[in-house]
Amino acid sequence: MSHEHVSNTKRIWFVFGLLSVVTTVEVFLGISKPDALHMTHFLGMNLLNWIFYILTIFKAYYIVWAFMHMEGEKSILRWAVVTPVVFLVAYLLFILLIEADYIFEIFKSSTIKWNF
Numbered sequence: 001m002s003h004e005h006v007s008n009t010k011r012i013w014f015v016f017g018l019l020s021v022v023t024t025v026e027v028f029l030g031i032s033k034p035d036a037l038h039m040t041h042f043l044g045m046n047l048l049n050w051i052f053y054i055l056t057i058f059k060a061y062y063i064v065w066a067f068m069h070m071e072g073e074k075s076i077l078r079w080a081v082v083t084p085v086v087f088l089v090a091y092l093l094f095i096l097l098i099e100a101d102y103i104f105e106i107f108k109s110s111t112i113k114w115n116f
Helices: 009-032 047-067 075-108
Strands: none
Touching: 009 047, 047 075
């Protein structure tokens, strides 16, 4: 039985390039803050924040997929790893959005002053 060494140099450069492009887009959007995205609201947040969330989740998924070699694993193992993370991230976002909206409404409609 012989084991051939397979070079992954091309794949590593592709992953590096893809993640660099996504990060560059995030940095550009964070610096420029286009009004069309920053002043438009969707589901309680502006579109710019939604784009940041989506791009960050994409990068995290791709890092796990490429560098932790999940693409070569059996489907059941991939689901066992990904499902709890997706559930917990969605739950965290839900809690954060509900609590932030509650705090905003309290400060907006009460006599308590914004001191931060």
